[in-house]
Amino acid sequence: MNTSQLTLTLATLAALTTGAALAQSTMPDAKSAAGAKERCYGVAMAGKNDCAAGPGTTCAGTSKMDYQANAWKYVPAGTCVGIKTPSGMGSLQPVKG
Secondary structure (H helix, E strand, O other), X not given: OOHHHHXXXXXXXXXXXXXXXXXXXXXXXXXXXXXXXXXXXXXXXXXXXXXXXXXXXXXXXXOOOOOOOOOEEEEEOOOHHHOEEOOEEOEOOOOOO
């Protein structure tokens, strides 16, 4: 391989590497790709909460009843307070009961 071929090969490799790095830095992360989410209290069905199910529970899947006021589920951002349940509307904060 002569000097001009080596120079061309290195320049091509540098361009490809730079292009790949730029493409990766502009790709949305997994959370953004899935859409923004917010915690919504009082909307999860029994055993289907994402976390925070109150005293005596550990986390996800531990709510004891449907629409438990202190258990939350991830929902698309901006939709929580519009979710109607038999117990009332969804809440961005734990519902005091």
